[in-house]
Amino acid sequence: MAPRNKVLMPGSRAIVEAAIRAGCSHYFGYPELGQSRIYDYMARISADAGTYVEAENDAAAIAMAQGAASAGARVMTSVSGPGLGQMHEGLSYMAGAEVPCVVLSVGQSGYSLVGVLPSQADYSGATRGGGHESNRLVVLSPSSVQEAADLTFEAFDIADRHRSPVLILADAIVSSMMEPACLPQKRKKAPPEKSWAVGERRDRRSNLITSLFLEPGALEQQTWKLHEKYREIAASEARFEEYRCKDAQVVLVAFGIVGRVARTAVDKGRKRGLKLGLFRPVSLWPFPAEAIAQHTRKAKAILVVELNTGQMVDDVSLATGRPERVHFYGRTGGSLPSSFEILHEALKWTE
Amino acid sequence: MDGVNRQNPSESGPQAPSPASRARPKVTSLTAQELHVCPGGGHAPVEGAVRDVLRDMELASRAVGVAPVACALVLFESLDVDFVAAPPGRAPAVAAGVKRARPGSVVFTFQGGPDAESTGTGDVLHAAARGEPITVIHLALAGDSPRGKRHAPSPPLAELVAAVEGAAHVERVAVSDQDGLEELRIALRRAFSVQTERKGFSFVEVTTPGWVRRGRRAGCLKEPEAS
Numbered sequence: 001m002a003p004r005n006k007v008l009m010p011g012s013r014a015i016v017e018a019a020i021r022a023g024c025s026h027y028f029g030y031p032e033l034g035q036s037r038i039y040d041y042m043a044r045i046s047a048d049a050g051t052y053v054e055a056e057n058d059a060a061a062i063a064m065a066q067g068a069a070s071a072g073a074r075v076m077t078s079v080s081g082p083g084l085g086q087m088h089e090g091l092s093y094m095a096g097a098e099v100p101c102v103v104l105s106v107g108q109s110g111y112s113l114v115g116v117l118p119s120q121a122d123y124s125g126a127t128r129g130g131g132h133e134s135n136r137l138v139v140l141s142p143s144s145v146q147e148a149a150d151l152t153f154e155a156f157d158i159a160d161r162h163r164s165p166v167l168i169l170a171d172a173i174v175s176s177m178m179e180p181a182c183l184p185q186k187r188k189k190a191p192p193e194k195s196w197a198v199g200e201r202r203d204r205r206s207n208l209i210t211s212l213f214l215e216p217g218a219l220e221q222q223t224w225k226l227h228e229k230y231r232e233i234a235a236s237e238a239r240f241e242e243y244r245c246k247d248a249q250v251v252l253v254a255f256g257i258v259g260r261v262a263r264t265a266v267d268k269g270r271k272r273g274l275k276l277g278l279f280r281p282v283s284l285w286p287f288p289a290e291a292i293a294q295h296t297r298k299a300k301a302i303l304v305v306e307l308n309t310g311q312m313v314d315d316v317s318l319a320t321g322r323p324e325r326v327h328f329y330g331r332t333g334g335s336l337p338s339s340f341e342i343l344h345e346a347l348k349w350t351e
Numbered sequence: 352m353d354g355v356n357r358q359n360p361s362e363s364g365p366q367a368p369s370p371a372s373r374a375r376p377k378v379t380s381l382t383a384q385e386l387h388v389c390p391g392g393g394h395a396p397v398e399g400a401v402r403d404v405l406r407d408m409e410l411a412s413r414a415v416g417v418a419p420v421a422c423a424l425v426l427f428e429s430l431d432v433d434f435v436a437a438p439p440g441r442a443p444a445v446a447a448g449v450k451r452a453r454p455g456s457v458v459f460t461f462q463g464g465p466d467a468e469s470t471g472t473g474d475v476l477h478a479a480a481r482g483e484p485i486t487v488i489h490l491a492l493a494g495d496s497p498r499g500k501r502h503a504p505s506p507p508l509a510e511l512v513a514a515v516e517g518a519a520h521v522e523r524v525a526v527s528d529q530d531g532l533e534e535l536r537i538a539l540r541r542a543f544s545v546q547t548e549r550k551g552f553s554f555v556e557v558t559t560p561g562w563v564r565r566g567r568r569a570g571c572l573k574e575p576e577a578s
Contacts, residue, residue, distance in 0.1 A: 028448065053451065056473060059438075060474060060477065063438060063441035063445045064445070065448060066437070066445050067444065067447060067449040068451055070449060093438050198435055198456070199453035200412065201412055207433050209434070209435045210434070210436035212436050
């Protein structure tokens with residue numbers, strides 16, 4: 001295979017190009033500060049015979065995505081920060097009705113109106129389903145422009161494979177920063193036919209896409225069915241990166257852009273003779289529980305570093321099995337820790 | 352999974368009621384499910400009119416209904432076309448998404464009372480403003496919806512939609528007898544034709560009784576005291 005050229009580009013452009021190459025044919029979005037570059041770039045989908053619609057708000061955008069996805073299209077929408085809250089109902093409907101879709105959320109700080117600074121405070125909402133009943137979303141977190149492209153490209157296959165929405169949590173820095181990256185090759189094969197979708201029908205029964213089950217026992221049947229599906233997803237879609245964990249005394253656990261900063265902290269610490277390692281979850285749900293247990297088994301301490309008040313700590317404590325080893329360092333409100341800051345914190349747990 | 356398991360339309364299934372004036376052909380767009388609608392609410396005749404028009408215009412095989420909440424959801428128990436259940440108020444947006452993905456399909460929403468007048472007023476107006484080539488069917492209830500009486504005033508939806516430049520066809524029909532039902536069928540035919548002829552957004556508002564709660568009696572309940 002001929003080597004692919006690396007091109008310098010922002011994360012937002014890499015995400016858009018990867019989506020289009022993966023066969024995304026429909027985009028519905030509402031222009032918001034944090035994801036405005038994705039929203040703008042995505043307009044080029046119409047040059048590839050795709051459909052691009054400006055919705056009147058985020059709730060309408062996810063509803064349009066639900067409609068197009070129910071009709072069998074590969075669909076994407078994007079949102080930033082607190083806007084994700086407006087989409088939870090639509091995502092819940094899609095999860096319950098088993099409709100695939102890709103949502104790109106740019107993590108931005110703020111309780112309400114979106115700011116321009118980075119944040120990872122959507123972790124809890126995203127990984128616990130965020131909607132209603134017992135739904136889950138596959139949640140992926142890139143830490144580089146290359147990974148943003150790769151995960152976006154893969155997300156459409158994951159969504160179709162499991163008939164479930166996929167959420168890519170790209171914090172604001174990953175979406176804005178520029179790095180060289182290779183874009184994935186355009187998908188040659190058409191996406192799989194979806195016999196369950198709605199639309200013009202020739203020789204099939206009518207299809208009903210619903211998450212509403214009113215008959216006694218029907219909803220329980222559906223929730224356990226989805227529960228089993230989520231177990232299968234957990235067994236097959238967990239992703240992570242481990243860096244120098246083998247002999248690490250202190251393992252840093254961080255995702256997204258913080259994972260990049262933590263990796264630098266590991267390198268700086270190692271130069272000083274400190275045995276540091278990094279475990280970086282790439283899938284936030286399913287959380288790579290088995291892998292983190294394995295790679296932190298010998299560590300004396302685990303330091304979770306996040307851009308929030310410690311939303312991943314419980315998952316790490318549960319997975320590693322010894323919560324007394326788990327410690328936390330966080331920055332919030334848009335602030336980002338430096339590698340020295342993380343290193344200084346890690347020093348507390350080394351001998 | 353090919354959608355939710357449905358019972359296939361039965362060739363010997365229930366016949367539509369026959370007006371004395373003419374014989375009706377055998378129904379082919381009904382399923383064999385039981386219906387769950389409130390007595391006297393006016394839903395069933397409207398549903399029947401939609402069924403009749405889709406059948407007469409031979410659109411059933413490419414029709415996609417989008418139903419949000421309450422009574423509208425029972426539509427997909429009885430009408431044998433593709434359906435998507437939408438969140439409250441979001442049916443026009445979901446319908447727009449379906450239509451954009453499958454432009455050859457005939458996409459309609461079926462929304463009762465508060466769904467379009469309250470929760471989803473913005474969605475209806477914006478779909479009209481964009482000229483989405485869908486058909487919105489709105490049941491304007493004179494009485495209650497299953498959610499109970501709403502006390503807040505609602506805007507006059509049909510008038511609002513008619514004022515939007517992108518709306519191609521807006522019509523209101525009152526249904527309380529057979530003549531009204533025939534007018535409704537004509538209005539639905541016009542609305543679906545606007546869609547099939549690619550003329551844009553169509554809207555039909557149907558005034559129906561809504562749910563008449565049991566135990567309520569007509570008559571004067573209180574009079575002013577004689578001075």
